[in-house]
Amino acid sequence: MTDVEAGARAYELDRAHVFHSWSAQSLIKPMVVAGAQGSYIWDPEGNRYLDFTSQLVFTNIGHQHPKVVAAIQEQAAKLCTVAPAFANDVRSEAARLIVERAPEGLNKVFFTNGGADANENAVRMARLHTGRRKVLTTYRSYHGNTATAMQMTGDPRRWPNDGAATDVHHFFGPYLYRSPFWATTEEEENDRALAHLEATIQLEGPSTIAAIVLESIPGTAGILVPPGGYLAGVRELCNRYGIVFVADEVMAGFGRAGEWFAVDHWGVTPDLITFAKGVNSGYVPLGGVIISDEIAATFAERPFPGGLTYSGHPLACAAAVATINAMAEEGVVENAARVGEEVFEPGLRDLASRHPVIGEVRGLGVFWALDLVRNRETREPLVPYNAAGADNAPMAELLAEAKRRGLIPFVNMNRMHVVPPCTISDGEAKEGLAILDEVFTVLDRHYQG
Known part of the structure; x- marks a missing residue:
């Protein structure tokens, strides 16, 4: 069985038998993860994604640390x-x-x-x-x-x-x-x-x-x-x-x-x-x-x-x-502090200076949030509190645009969280920031200020 066939089988069995948390079961299409290493995961087709979620913010030491x-x-x-x-x-x-x-x-x-x-x-x-x-x-x-x-x-x-x-x-x-x-x-x-x-x-x-x-x-x-x-x-x-x-x-x-x-x-x-x-x-x-x-x-x-x-x-x-x-x-805690201070904070603030949809940047280490807005003056959230369906379309678009470019983001309500592994390198962090620059160029069309 090829990786693609194995992935198709995994998805088929998932949809038949796995009951997912926090989800309306018939409305989800879970991605099949075939493998992972460090800051990346990949699917059965071999498409590789930079994991800016640490899954549910837990792979602090990265995937598959030997x-x-x-x-x-x-x-x-x-x-x-x-x-x-x-x-x-x-x-x-x-x-x-x-x-x-x-x-x-x-x-x-x-x-x-x-x-x-x-x-x-x-x-x-x-x-x-x-x-x-x-x-x-x-x-x-x-x-x-x-x-x-x-x-x-x-x-x-x-x-x-x-x-x-x-x-x-x-x-x-x-x-x-x-x-x-x-x-x-x-x-x-x-x-x-x-x-x-x-x-x-x-x-x-x-x-x-x-x-x-x-x-x-x-x-x-x-x-x-x-x-x-x-x-x-x-x-x-x-x-x-x-x-x-x-x-x-x-x-x-x-x-x-x-x-x-x-x-x-x-x-x-x-x-x-x-x-x-x-x-x-x-x-x-x-x-x-x-x-x-x-x-x-x-x-x-x-x-x-x-x-x-x-x-x-x-x-x-x-x-x-x-x-x-x-x-x-390996100085992982120190790396998280340094990457946060030297790469993520200036990089995310630079994104905010060029993309009006980013209302606020906040965080420490590899623990950052972008508060997304429709209007910076009123601070109206990009989507309503607890939005669903059509109301949540801009955040769904963020997810899709990021994934299309090879990045898995963490989103919750009107926020995108930047929470990669604490082991992330400067190069990987900058790769993610470059992808986000492209994503927010698309997302800025929802800005109404």
Whole structure:
């Protein structure tokens, strides 16, 4: 069977039997991926595409890194699986490497299968530690597709799932470009966002609130880099009112923002950090919660009522050990920071200077968003909030034009996110920027300003 025949067979079976997430099943035509390497993927026909999505923003170390592939193979030959109740060498080493890179005072790891169940268990820990129930999260957020994590999510995917969990309440986080606080400067946005959060705490009742859960840099919701003092201000509010501060680093962590953890940009220490994705680039599913010494002590002689059959799976942990070591040895985090500063920031700002449809550029490392607009003065989004069908035609056109030129972009609502692997080279980054220049030349026809 040729690659083309194999690809046709894969597509046929997919359409017959695979039920895809977040999709109307009869309206999708999933691309068949036959292989990948580094920053590229290709289809069965041999068409190669620059992956500016890192799939779902998780292949931080790139596709098919040989050290990670070898580690999985070696672990499979040695010990494929073991129950969570046993100790295991790669699980222990993965935990050590993770806490070694976390802020000081967080020395335990509870392993999960991904980011959603990491957030579920972090909330459970916070509730049991404080004896309180309520959880506060922002409207512009995504925390996962399990019951509590979905209620914490702020985007429209929550709407059809509302009611699956209780005691979750939302507030507005900072977003200067579309400020809900009528702010005109970063300082105003910072101060007013913190004042709004404190008012929310007071009105909900400080003694009822177990946790504030924030993506350190909201990802799917728009790569909303917070003002410089915001996370420190949240930390102070949590200290003042006895609330657990949970930093969701599922997307922003492990090099994505040019630091091991995004909170490192601001020197902030949360009580709990949730992670997944980049910890082993998604080669085998893995997530977890990094736990402060104080919260870990709560469960020193009191059982933690939670667990997963595959918690700390050896294949996943072997991939994590190999990923973290390779990232350290090869300067992957440093590369992400440098490429962001030297290539993506100036390159994307240059695109914005020449294409009026790009309203704002924001990001860090290899974690960037382009806020697309119909009018720069009014900042009207290029497509309406939660647009579908004909209303979403400009973003569908962006996807098609980029793919036709050999690039796979990440789009969400009126935004295009630039989120390639942290290993991307300067040349690959510039190749992607050149393609985007062509794409936005086409897309500018939708501009009405």
